[in-house]
Amino acid sequence: MQKIEDAVADVLEAMRRRGVGDYSIKCINWSVYRPFINWHHEHGTELCAFELLESLCLHQQKRYESGEISRKFYRSFVTAAFRIRSYVSTGEVDFSIVKETKWYKPGEAYQTYVDLILESTGLKGHHQRKLSIQIRHFFCFMESRHKGITQISDKDFIDFIHEAAKTNQNNMNIVIRALKFTADYLNAAQLTKIKTDLSLFSPQTPPNRLIQPYTQLEINSALEAIDGHSKMPMRDRAIILLAFNSGLRCVDIRSLKLDDIDWKAQELRIVQKKTGKPIAVSLNGKTLNAIADYILKERPKCKDTCVFIRAYPPYTGIASTSPLDYMIDKYCRLAGIKKKSYRSFHSLRRAFGTELAEAEVPVTSISQMLGHSDMSSGKAYLSFNRTQTALCSADFSEVPISKGIYADLMPHAHCNSEKGGAGA
Numbered sequence: 001m002q003k004i005e006d007a008v009a010d011v012l013e014a015m016r017r018r019g020v021g022d023y024s025i026k027c028i029n030w031s032v033y034r035p036f037i038n039w040h041h042e043h044g045t046e047l048c049a050f051e052l053l054e055s056l057c058l059h060q061q062k063r064y065e066s067g068e069i070s071r072k073f074y075r076s077f078v079t080a081a082f083r084i085r086s087y088v089s090t091g092e093v094d095f096s097i098v099k100e101t102k103w104y105k106p107g108e109a110y111q112t113y114v115d116l117i118l119e120s121t122g123l124k125g126h127h128q129r130k131l132s133i134q135i136r137h138f139f140c141f142m143e144s145r146h147k148g149i150t151q152i153s154d155k156d157f158i159d160f161i162h163e164a165a166k167t168n169q170n171n172m173n174i175v176i177r178a179l180k181f182t183a184d185y186l187n188a189a190q191l192t193k194i195k196t197d198l199s200l201f202s203p204q205t206p207p208n209r210l211i212q213p214y215t216q217l218e219i220n221s222a223l224e225a226i227d228g229h230s231k232m233p234m235r236d237r238a239i240i241l242l243a244f245n246s247g248l249r250c251v252d253i254r255s256l257k258l259d260d261i262d263w264k265a266q267e268l269r270i271v272q273k274k275t276g277k278p279i280a281v282s283l284n285g286k287t288l289n290a291i292a293d294y295i296l297k298e299r300p301k302c303k304d305t306c307v308f309i310r311a312y313p314p315y316t317g318i319a320s321t322s323p324l325d326y327m328i329d330k331y332c333r334l335a336g337i338k339k340k341s342y343r344s345f346h347s348l349r350r351a352f353g354t355e356l357a358e359a360e361v362p363v364t365s366i367s368q369m370l371g372h373s374d375m376s377s378g379k380a381y382l383s384f385n386r387t388q389t390a391l392c393s394a395d396f397s398e399v400p401i402s403k404g405i406y407a408d409l410m411p412h413a414h415c416n417s418e419k420g421g422a423g424a
Contacts (some may be wrong), residue, residue: 104136134178247352
């Protein structure tokens with residue numbers, strides 16, 4: 001099966017050959033096609049899976065139905081998924097108009113059974129839709145064998161498991177579950193007799209991946225690659241420094257407000273989006289200098305209170321993780337840093353934790369600094385020991401704080417710079 005990144009690249013190249021401009025290709029790539037790549041990575045696979053293409057379309061459909069996105073934007077995902085699937089299936093991109101979002105479409109008789117089986121599960125919403133994909137696929141498979149409902153046998157079920165594994169090797173749990181519901185219904189309705197105990201089929205759980213964090217050398221190289229390759233170089237530099245020196249999650253960096261920064265105390269205070277818990281994060285002078293330079297010299301004038309603003313109109317906060325994933329990937333590519341599987345913007349947070357671990361900081365302290373949800377909820381804010389943070393947090397030895405609005409406030413920085421460090 002083809003890698004999703006390669007499939008997307010080939011589809012975009014086919015669009016370019018049809019006369020679509022480079023700027024349009026760039027825009028549609030990062031607004032529509034890149035999310036398909038990220039969706040696959042979030043589900044633990046690099047290989048193109050038709051089920052994942054459809055599940056993202058269903059996710060966007062839900063956003064459209066709730067009024068979160070426009071119908072045009074939702075349909076762009078349907079079109080993109082159709083083109084990716086056509087290319088992976090045939091080696092050619094089908095540029096015809098997409099009129100139907102369901103790929104596995106059994107005949108009317110079998111579709112009736114699909115609806116009855118889904119109704120018998122008692123499941124609703126997203127859970128039912130996930131099963132629907134696999135049950136429709138199963139009955140399409142039966143149609144390809146020219147079999148009626150009463151002719152379905154145990155062997156058909158076993159053969160379908162092998163067939164489904166070709167495109168869903170990382171999602172076989174839902175396949176087996178769908179087959180169990182199907183077999184139970186067929187037996188209960190006395191349409192056929194399936195004797196195979198499908199509960200015996202337990203897909204192997206994929207091993208936990210150890211995603212390598214970025215090293216200080218790699219991050220320094222990425223920072224050096226920013227100038228001349230960004231409309232907002234100060235913003236990009238500040239974001240990378242903040243992520244690496246604080247360990248904040250991407251969503252918290254995107255949601256950071258101007259009022260969240262306490263410049264005098266040299267820290268920021270937020271309520272984490274993931275855990276809902278408040279946290280106070282100490283920042284070193286280099287990171288604060290970078291943020292201040294961006295706000296004073298480069299940040300667009302707008303009503304949005306987010307610290308980090310889009311580079312192009314409308315000037316609002318960064319809406320998703322994708323632009324930041326793209327940002328770190330771009331600068332690593334420009335710096336000649338080898339792409340490693342599953343490494344993304346979130347790996348900057350991993351790098352922060354790794355630096356602390358290598359400095360032999362206790363796990364409890366690392367957990368506190370990373371804002372993990374198992375911390376005591378009795379405190380209004382999680383605060384760090386400033387001395388410990390100064391000793392442990394990651395720095396950039398080649399970029400000492402020798403100037404800027406915080407250089408005078410941190411006399412130890414001059415001492416550290418002589419040693420090649422930037423302090424806390």
